[in-house]
Amino acid sequence: IKQAIMGLFLLLGLTYAYVTPPFEASDELWHYPMIQYLAEGNPLPVQVFDPALAGPWKQQASQPPLYYYLGAALTFWLDQSDMDAVRHLNPHVEPGVLTSDGNRNLAVHDPDASPWQGALLAVYIVRTASVLLGLATVYLTFRLGRLLLPDRPDLALVGMAVLAFTPMFLFISGAINSDNLIIPLAAWACLLMIQLVATPPQTAAARLRRYGGLGIVIGLAALAKIPGTGLLPLALGTAFIESWHRLDRPVTLRELLLVARATVASFLWLLLPALLIAGWWYWRNVQLYGDWRGWSAFIAVLGQRSQPASLGQLWDERWGFMASYWGMFGGLNIALPTWAYYLLNALVVVAVPGFLVYFLPRIWRWWQAIRLPAQPLAKAIKGLLVGVTAFFPWVIALLWCAAIIVGLIQWATTTWSSQGRLVFYALPFLQILLVTGLLGWLPRPAGRSIGLGFAGLLFGLSCLAPWLWIRPTYQPNLGCGTPTHAVDQLYGDQIRLIGFDGDLATAHPGENLNLRLYWQVTAPMVTDWSVFVHLNDPVLQIPVAQRDMYLGQGLLATSFLQPGDCVENEYTLHIPETAGAPAELELVTGLYDFDTFTRLSTNAGTEVARLASLQLEPRPGVYPNATEVNFGDKFLLVGYELSQRRARPGESLTLTTYWQPLAPPAGQYTFFAQVLADFGGSNTRWAAFDNTPPEGTMSWSTDEVYRVELPLQLAEGAPAGILPIIIGAYTRTDEGGFANLQLVTADGRLSNENLWSLTQIRIDE
Template sequence: MSEKRVLTIILALFLVLGGIYALKTPVFEASDELWHYPMVRHLADGNPLPVQVFDPAQAGPWKQEASQPPLYYYLGAALTFWIDTSDMAQVRRLNPHVDNGLITEDGNINLVVHDPMANPWQGTLLAVRVVRLFSVLLGAVTVYLTFRIAKEALPNRPDVALGATAVTAFTPMFLFISGAVNNDNLIVPLAGLALWLMVRLVRSDVVGAHDRGQLVLLGVVIGLAALTKISGVGLLALAWGTAVLRRWQREKRPSAWGKLFVVVGRGTVDWLLILLPALAVAGWWYYRNVVLYGDWKGWNAFIAVLGQRAHPASLAQLWGERWGFMMSYWGLFGGVNVPMPLWIYRVLNSVVVVGVVGFLVFLGREVQGWRWRERPFPAQILVLVERYFPLVLSLLWALAIVYGLINWARVTWSSQGRLVFSALPALNTLLAVGLVGWLPQRVGRVVMAGLGLFLLGVAALAPFLWIAPAYALPLADDVKLAQPLDVVFGERMRLRGFELSDLAVLPGDSLEVQLAWEAVAPMSRDWSVFVHLNDPVLERPIAQRDMYPGQGLWATSLMQPGERVVDRYVLHVPETAVAPANLELVVGLYDFATGERLLLADGRDAVRLADVQLTAVPGAYPNPVQVNFEDELVLVGFEVLPRRVAAGESVTVTLYWQVKRPLSADYTFFAQVVDEDTTRWAAQDLAPTEGTSAWQVGEVYPFTMTLALQADTPPDIYPIIIGLYTRTPDGGFDRLQILTEDGRLTDDFLQLTLLRVE
């Protein structure tokens, strides 16, 4: 089969699959579409660009996306201005309990509540689908540009070009994002087009006015990219290198140092033909950022709305987040909470490892025997860059995007693989070269065909096996649970029965609860179900699950009398729960907006279903735990006495520390009683008299602290937090972070347990 025919088939399959993703994924259930589309709608209604605020509570429905360059939103607005989207508030009904970014065992993954009776081809639903289908077309451009770039990289290896194209086209996450309202869908093809134009500038023999026209065209494309996403600005650096290399070619490839400096100067002048059009297209946006926010990037406003990590992440911490990063690169759908089976990620991650090793093998073979001493080193480097320019350019762009994401993810919670899609054509070109560029072509065809068909199969199944089922209502008319009930809340909702997975749990365990619900009467309000596991000492839940019926998918205002659902709730008992205890399992309904609860006929606001025994974990210390603080010290147990006190009284906290490795520092331990506003109502910082550096590896050391509550401490439930630190030379505090079992560094404190102040 000819190369052109295979490319046509890949593009056709991409368009079909992209359309399926665009139509099968519920509206607003794609990554950040919930905030991208309101920007489109705002501009479609003829409004000016919104001015971003620094208070997330006051931000518009676009949230942080108002800080993004606006080209994609203007294009979406131009396509949908004729559609009446006055129903957006009804379509965009936020789920107040959504587990955004969390993979759960019991659903509640929907960002919004969907009306199953809504017409998908009118109003906001139609407008979103129009922009989605436009995005699919942009994705097809990306697929084609991947072919062009990979073809330039190894012109005599169609298996590399078609293989890279197929990997781009059939990566499930790329299809998912291409079928969504997301500005990534414009930056990816624009960045790919800019790279291809740079390659053509170096590979072309055309000179004169046409050559200068190509420079201007490249500048316009980079300007459009910079007006889509800030990562587009980085293309200007690659364009400068391209202009210098192109000038070196036009100057007969000089090797003398003096002439090389002249080449750099003239190449920089040529680069101005790229820079000036880019500034003309996108400069106004970055000037606007300076005027409004005092930051040309606008990141200060973006982060103020988005939020950031409590402390910048280290490279070790980001490395610990690599699994989630790769999941969201290959396919983590919905609000980054609808996964594929784990084995698929393992297979694809293994392919990447093979590709990286293979790319090094390819480089080794290519440079083997290269005559390095024939020319001065700078000229030799230029010769190499010229020869392998598509690969060098792809590698530099991929590294730039990854480097930018690392810096961004250190500040914000943004360790998502899809955020490197700006370099997707470059990444897949490099991957294809690494997988088969060093193999015979006949073997390469088989390898790339196998990978492409595997990805095609996964991508074709994903909308039907994982995405659509995640949003299907779990209706159940005749399901009977082990414990039948007939409890009516406010003459609106009936609890028909329940089942428990167990009547005894350990700290750190999960308890599964099934509840059968039936709508008794029409409801105008959306009532949330709460399932609490209450500690009688605290008179508060130590574990709870709140969600709308139907695993979060069904607002009660949409339920009709007689409709039934059986829901599953998984409650996670904290590892630091104090045991033994007799816990009370209670259930009820409340209005999230007001806190009002639906009452039973006898005036109670909840029903007690069962007692659940919290059994102590066997161990040598009270309340055994395993909390690792950076492989220095491990908290292996604790005791808090008493857990119910009056204002002005004291609480004794005993911590049992095991030394993990020889300690060179003397740590100070802290314990605090804090409220939601981080007001400290009791605190103590204390160091062992002998210093922790004298503690022996493997030994366990009990350490007691006393928390004296202030006399004006308001009655409430407060967490007790603990941790340890050393002082820095400038007088700051260097806290140790908790190290998870999978190697991730997380918080620099531990919430130990709760305290009731009366």
């Protein structure tokens, strides 16, 4: 069975590796340039603190380099100078967003490019090596399962299968990603630690050999990924438990000091190869960036949250976290069916108490059976040491999982990194714990049946995902039907807009406008033109809503197309909930060069083709511009009204807002509005007003809606242009500070923002 699971994993892993187009696997489009750069014989790049100046590897230059060196060693013999040509990034993709109109591809792919040469061949070689690393993880998971569950080999096999057939693990294993190296190395290091305590070395030579080997593996793990350094504290604890277990000393201060001395000697011996292997890279970080992990440069390029996330906010992000644990493909924008997430998450919910049901009785039986000293302190110390030794595999498993989860929480507090795949460093243990909690407490026949069903469910999803959800995302469709509305507008003698389909009579704020355009190529194109569709506001003279993408739902660069090719393209424009209504909007479309923002003119001399006029009607509701914006589950903005949408510097306008308490306010809240402009990265307020209701919000009732007026006097120096009006609510802290209410999303999640961009105004000269 073990060999069958490994064989199926290898087959599926290679399927993911070869079905997923190059650079479409999570961060692969940033990981591969590191390999290509090193394969050309270059030294490690020095990370910059400006994302605009970062190389094609972006934040990955801040990662430990072992995986990249291995990839370079496998591909150095190839001429990969064509990387820039084949790594053609899609400038309009929205990673992490499940768009309804496609445009989910991270790159555009030349159909004439050969996968058997240059950079593309290098990608597939490294992907194949990554699958083999994943295979090592599958094997090590079984080994760990046998040590954790010596009396349940069936559960070890189920844990192995659950890991092997987790769709996201297969997807990452078939991608260029340095996670593929740290996962088996961390599992191997934990396996060596457990074996050290289970069968302590009895000779000095054996001790040196085994601790030296552990140090080498930990050093490799630390040079593969920063979480690998977290294995060192576990190794220190392992050395102490192994020394105590091997020396078998009574619990006295003198004997514990002897154990501590042996521990230090063993740990220093394993630390030596670890430092020799990985220490240079961390010292390099200190010299270049001022911190040993290099996080300052990493975050500067990656970006961070506008303010640190609370634990409550991270908990609210749990759906996306779990989705990317089970399977979220592409740029985290290709999902499994929703029912699959609900079912798999439900199994996790069952497994958590199930693990306690399985594990706690075993601890109790062990406690009842052991004999401890009568002296309380000695009893406590020996009980702890004997217990840790007896359950050492579980101690390592739980501590490593906890270290990875706590580390991710710290990281996700600062960055937008609530991704389940980022706990895969502990995936072998996590899947074994899951299987134990789900099946370990059940009668063995029932446990085996359910385990087979669980593994079979994951296997089925993993078999279907490449063909039903991944591959179709990247299949462009050429050919056109007959449009409902004919246009016949030629752009630069290169491409013709034939017509469009769409119900364009009326719309409301918060709705989506769906449109289909029909394009025909009339001449070869060198420039990769982007199509824009704008729903323009004639008062503000800017788009209320817009959608930009390449043709073919983002899959077709115009330089790939030939005269006569015809392409249908769907566009979904989301009209903001706070768009001012009523208004008559104008729907237009055109093409532009994303690199230069040069527009392709029509043969009539215009930059756009006007498609239709659309009436934007107010949303049904009692209040003007009815909306629902939740501020901290305290207040709901239910509407607003702006006295005018255009003004000159020095003039006044009045913003009237309507608020409904969602709960009896426990404090005094102030509502504010500001007109902002961003200059040089700092926001300048050109108008602002704070209103604390004179009756006090503590007297407000949840059954009432309250009107709050916010008059705004524009400063004389206010710049001409379009400026946003932002609103919010705050209360004063005991220290005299301001505590803004955070926004709550429509699905009840606490967001990271405490300001709402309500609408915009045009300031005339």
